[in-house]
Amino acid sequence: MDHRNPDTSESPGIASIAPMVGVHPETLGAWLRRSQVDAGERPGLTSAERDQLGQLRRATAISKSATRFFGAELDGRHTQ
Numbered sequence: 001m002d003h004r005n006p007d008t009s010e011s012p013g014i015a016s017i018a019p020m021v022g023v024h025p026e027t028l029g030a031w032l033r034r035s036q037v038d039a040g041e042r043p044g045l046t047s048a049e050r051d052q053l054g055q056l057r058r059a060t061a062i063s064k065s066a067t068r069f070f071g072a073e074l075d076g077r078h079t080q
Helices: 011-021 025-038 047-075
Strands: none
Touching (some): 011 025, 025 047
């Protein structure tokens, strides 16, 4: 999402609708852009892809942590 270059053709509509639904115009614009990405109308990672990427990053962090822990155990560096 690029907040610095909003689609200027949508900005007036977003600015007028946002107060009606009780959100900040930037929030509504972000929701609109996310919806467009999910619908394939705008380039970027879909919500499902972003979720999957987050899961992969968490799994990688766990794997790295386990590797350090068990590597230290095997080397005898871990103290109890």
